[in-house]
Amino acid sequence: SQQGEEDPQALSIQEGENATMNCSYKTSINNLQWYRQNSGRGLVHLILIRSNEREKHSGRLRVTLDTSKKSSSLLITASRAADTASYFCATDGSSASKIIFGSGTRLSIRP
């Protein structure tokens, strides 16, 4: 990936458990965004965290950002079958007019 690397590449958990995905990036950023993509479908924006923020919540989602380590994490609590999807982090990198996606984490929720 040009900018972000995601860890793990694939994650399978039991319904009701929490899922944590990590993202690392290389250049300085203005913000970092997380997206969800169901197989072969469009990208759904989940949350945006700015470089001066350290943590952000949205429903069952919790995102953290550590600019000193150039990393972010996405926590999904109380997972549901509908959370099964690929999750991408995306940063604006060195340019404010585009975003660069990480390689994504494939999350599978077992019923």
Added chain:
Amino acid sequence: AAGVIQSPRHLIKEKRETATLKCYPIPRHDTVYWYQQGPGQDPQFLISFYEKMQSDKGSIPDRFSAQQFSDYHSELNMSSLELGDSALYFCASSFGTSGTHEQFFGPGTRLTVL
């Protein structure tokens, strides 16, 4: 709420043909971005426009061109199609550039080149 509209949703073309993909941004959004996502790959940035001017360029082949019109919709023109052009093509829009504003993605156009 209105979302980004892309047309067509599916397109099948032969090698060496041309294709035109259209994107209609969310009302009042002035910035449009194009991304290409190959099978099993992450989306790759192609090109973006802000206020009808190209604002950034990524890994867009010379065979492709794009523009943003006065009503802010955008078209991606693809010529001399190759098998490797088969992919999902996403358009996204934002108000202002991505540095401060989130991008909203359309459902994508799935292009298949035979």
